[in-house]
Amino acid sequence: MNANAAAVRVAFPSNWWARAGWLLLVVYIVYACSLLDFTWARFMIGLDNGARFIGRMFPPNFARWETLLKGLTESIEIAVLASTLGILVSLPIGLLAARNLMPVWVTWPCRLLIALCRSFHPVIVAIVFVKALGFGALSGIAALTVASIGFIGKLFAEAIEEISLKQVEAVRATGAPFMNVITYGVLPQVFGRFIGFATYQLDSNLRNSTMVGIVGAGGIGGALFAAFQRFDYDFVCAMLLSIIFLIFAGELLATRVRAVFLERGKVDEE
Amino acid sequence: MTTTALEARIWQRFTPAQRIARFAVYLAMVTAVVMSIQSVEVIPEFLLDAPEQMADLLKRMWPVAFSYYPKGVHEALVETLHIATLGTILAVVMAFPIGIMAAYNITPSRPLNFVARLLLVASRSVNSLVWALLFVAVFGPGALAGTLAIAFRSIGFVGKLVGEAIEEANKGTIEALQATGAPWFSVLTKGYWPQIQPAFWSVVLFRWDINVRESAVLGLVGAGGIGMALDTAMNLFQWDRVAMVLVAIFAVVIIAEIAVTAIRKKII
Amino acid sequence: MTDVALSIKGLSKEYTRGKPVLRDISLDFGARGFTAVIGPSGTGKSTLIRCINRLVEPTAGAILFQGQDLVKLSGRALREARSGIGMVFQEYNLVERLTVMENLLTGRLGYVSPLKAWFRKFPQSDIDEAFDLLNVVGLAGFANQRADSLSGGQRQRVGIARAVMQHPKLVLADEPTSSLDPKTSVEIMTLIHDLGTAKNIPIIVNMHDVELAKRFADRIVGMSGGVVVYDGAPAGLTDVHLKTIYGGEDWLRA
Numbered sequence: 001m002n003a004n005a006a007a008v009r010v011a012f013p014s015n016w017w018a019r020a021g022w023l024l025l026v027v028y029i030v031y032a033c034s035l036l037d038f039t040w041a042r043f044m045i046g047l048d049n050g051a052r053f054i055g056r057m058f059p060p061n062f063a064r065w066e067t068l069l070k071g072l073t074e075s076i077e078i079a080v081l082a083s084t085l086g087i088l089v090s091l092p093i094g095l096l097a098a099r100n101l102m103p104v105w106v107t108w109p110c111r112l113l114i115a116l117c118r119s120f121h122p123v124i125v126a127i128v129f130v131k132a133l134g135f136g137a138l139s140g141i142a143a144l145t146v147a148s149i150g151f152i153g154k155l156f157a158e159a160i161e162e163i164s165l166k167q168v169e170a171v172r173a174t175g176a177p178f179m180n181v182i183t184y185g186v187l188p189q190v191f192g193r194f195i196g197f198a199t200y201q202l203d204s205n206l207r208n209s210t211m212v213g214i215v216g217a218g219g220i221g222g223a224l225f226a227a228f229q230r231f232d233y234d235f236v237c238a239m240l241l242s243i244i245f246l247i248f249a250g251e252l253l254a255t256r257v258r259a260v261f262l263e264r265g266k267v268d269e270e
Numbered sequence: 271m272t273t274t275a276l277e278a279r280i281w282q283r284f285t286p287a288q289r290i291a292r293f294a295v296y297l298a299m300v301t302a303v304v305m306s307i308q309s310v311e312v313i314p315e316f317l318l319d320a321p322e323q324m325a326d327l328l329k330r331m332w333p334v335a336f337s338y339y340p341k342g343v344h345e346a347l348v349e350t351l352h353i354a355t356l357g358t359i360l361a362v363v364m365a366f367p368i369g370i371m372a373a374y375n376i377t378p379s380r381p382l383n384f385v386a387r388l389l390l391v392a393s394r395s396v397n398s399l400v401w402a403l404l405f406v407a408v409f410g411p412g413a414l415a416g417t418l419a420i421a422f423r424s425i426g427f428v429g430k431l432v433g434e435a436i437e438e439a440n441k442g443t444i445e446a447l448q449a450t451g452a453p454w455f456s457v458l459t460k461g462y463w464p465q466i467q468p469a470f471w472s473v474v475l476f477r478w479d480i481n482v483r484e485s486a487v488l489g490l491v492g493a494g495g496i497g498m499a500l501d502t503a504m505n506l507f508q509w510d511r512v513a514m515v516l517v518a519i520f521a522v523v524i525i526a527e528i529a530v531t532a533i534r535k536k537i538i
Numbered sequence: 539m540t541d542v543a544l545s546i547k548g549l550s551k552e553y554t555r556g557k558p559v560l561r562d563i564s565l566d567f568g569a570r571g572f573t574a575v576i577g578p579s580g581t582g583k584s585t586l587i588r589c590i591n592r593l594v595e596p597t598a599g600a601i602l603f604q605g606q607d608l609v610k611l612s613g614r615a616l617r618e619a620r621s622g623i624g625m626v627f628q629e630y631n632l633v634e635r636l637t638v639m640e641n642l643l644t645g646r647l648g649y650v651s652p653l654k655a656w657f658r659k660f661p662q663s664d665i666d667e668a669f670d671l672l673n674v675v676g677l678a679g680f681a682n683q684r685a686d687s688l689s690g691g692q693r694q695r696v697g698i699a700r701a702v703m704q705h706p707k708l709v710l711a712d713e714p715t716s717s718l719d720p721k722t723s724v725e726i727m728t729l730i731h732d733l734g735t736a737k738n739i740p741i742i743v744n745m746h747d748v749e750l751a752k753r754f755a756d757r758i759v760g761m762s763g764g765v766v767v768y769d770g771a772p773a774g775l776t777d778v779h780l781k782t783i784y785g786g787e788d789w790l791r792a
Binding site: 233 | 288291299302303305313319320324349356391394395396397400407408409412414483484486487490494500504516523524
């Protein structure tokens with residue numbers, strides 16, 4: 001046998017980097033837990049509290065269903081209007097932010113605007129709008145529109161930047177005016193993905209609209225927060241169940257809408 | 271040419287069924303928008319007043335109280351990062367079993383799939399802020415409530431995307447492993463895990479990024495982190511400190527996003 | 539040769555300074571006929587074709603077509619000029635997610651307002667013509683199929699039909715058969731040639747298959763190193779000429 005072959009043939013060489021990574025993770029967890037004062041004792045007390053808490057939540061109390069319904073409806077309205085406004089505004093902004101279609105002096109400010117819209121949590125934006133526009137649904141709509149622009153604008157611009165320019169070139173070669181080039185060369189390529197994230201944002205807005213009420217921007221969040229502070233936990237439970245049901249319905253609706261527009265019966269097949 | 275050339279040829283882009291469906295969706299959307307506009311209560315004076323209010327707010331926020339940072343902001347910021355990270359880790363640990371239970375090709379039991387999916391939907395539907403309210407009521411104010419809130423909210427996100435990655439795994443590979451008589455757990459670790467790894471890390475990074483943003487506001491309801499500094503400053507109308515907190519949050523979010531993009535390039 | 543439809547004068551193109559891909563090319567093209575431009579890769583054949591409809595910007599020179607210098611046009615005038623020039627691409631460049639019919643009607647986009655185009659309201663004459671063309675290119679019944687569900691040869695037929703829908707005064711083809719198998723290549727070349735003859739449109743094709751070029755072209759332009767080294771009938775293209783154009787002898791022994 002060749003002397004070199006006597007060298008050990010390792011079947012599964014140890015990946016030291018991966019091991020170090022996992023070790024680091026464990027060390028971090030222990031460190032962070034101690035920093036945040038997660039003692040076992042606290043956890044046990046908490047579990048006990050939790051049991052009592054859940055006891056107070058069930059059975060859910062739907063007695064004040066009018067308040068519930070009013071809050072839910074307002075949340076739905078906020079989500080619908082914010083999504084519509086957000087989509088309408090994001091389309092041109094996203095188009096203008098696409099670096100493969102537009103010159104730098106146009107894309108730069110648009111990308112900056114989109115990044116700004118994305119940077120802040122909808123709740124923080126809602127707080128600012130409550131100060132500017134007062135309490136109520138208007139602030140919620142404004143805040144969620146900003147969030148929508150940040151999300152849809154970014155993804156739409158990215159989708160456009162990934163299209164095949166060859167198809168656009170062909171349309172341009174027929175002498176079509178700019179808008180026709182967009183309609184026939186660009187939009188068909190991004191339409192599928194656009195429907196995907198437009199429906200996602202609708203769901204996301206529905207979720208957020210149930211929450212911005214906590215800072216006064218309308219919707220069921222206000223009633224939820226008030227119930228918490230009054231220790232009305234069975235009413236809280238009723239509201240939570242309704243919210244979960246609403247979001248679930250929203251997701252089903254989104255799937256149906258996608259099926260209608262994507263013509264293949266399933267989610268976009270990118 | 272034959273006489274059929276004389277018939278007018280009509281070209282329709284969509285079949286009648288498709289047209290009806292599309293029209294229905296458009297109609298529903300327009301109806302929803304119109305109804306919403308009519309019933310949403312908008313007080314016109316507030317709308318007109320808005321620019322003035324915004325200008326007033328911005329004036330009060332300037333100059334930004336940078337001196338507030340070391341005492342009031344720094345520790346809370348670090349706490350926020352820990353909440354986000356621990357919360358994400360905890361979520362991943364809890365999401366795995368549920369995600370596996372939700373995927374039909376690993377758990378061939380429709381009832382179990384349904385229960386798992388329900389859990390995931392419930393987790394996603396409740397905002398992290400609302401989870402925070404719950405956990406503050408149970409565990410008291412502080413970072414523990416915040417971490418659990420982040421964790422419970424993220425389970426749905428991670429679980430759903432991991433479940434989808436599992437369902438899209440190459441069936442042929444799994445078949446080959448099953449044909450060798452490998453036990454269920456081995457098929458999982460050697461067949462599915464290598465395939466879903468890139469998607470998994472991508473999802474975890476993405477969620478961590480979002481969680482940093484979410485953790486920053488949990489303090490508004492008392493669940494620890496920098497949100498509490500924000501809440502205090504707002505209640506005392508110290509808008510320059512509010513500005514400082516907002517700047518700090520913004521900076522951390524940007525840094526987190528840069529970190530995520532860099533790590534993504536390395537491992538994908 | 540009859541009246542001149544397209545006249546290229548002193549065309550030059552440098553992608554990087556000091557390295558011209560086209561050197562001072564001057565060519566005249568008649569109002570009918572099939573011209574094949576041959577030459578090795580990188581010698582500027584594709585650049586030449588694309589300069590004509592300004593998909594590539596010439597560095598110097600003039601291109602006279604329909605009484606205008608194409609190099610000097612911009613904006614609306616350029617678009618109008620382009621609508622009179624049809625182009626067939628090597629990779630078909632169909633809009634994959636649109637149907638065959640929509641791709642055909644893309645050829646009319648230079649003549650329809652954006653609003654009507656958005657709502658797919660094309661004049662009935664266009665639609666009739668589209669259906670007729672589908673028959674001619676052998677794709678009857680494919681009108682509502684998505685472009686990406688077609689084979690390569692079928693897609694190129696759609697590409698050719700699209701170019702013809704423009705009612706062009708000139709058709710350019712940039713390596714139209716390079717992505718196709720030999721049998722389909724012959725079918726496509728036959729289609730282009732026959733359409734050009736039937737509708738009396740001059741055709742300029744850029745290709746690398748010399749045999750195919752000799753079979754279909756009335757005139758061959760051979761390029762090498764950015765200049766024209768042969769310009770004449772296919773019959774006159776000898777091995778000596780081919781050696782000048784392509785360099786090396788090995789590939790000649792088929």
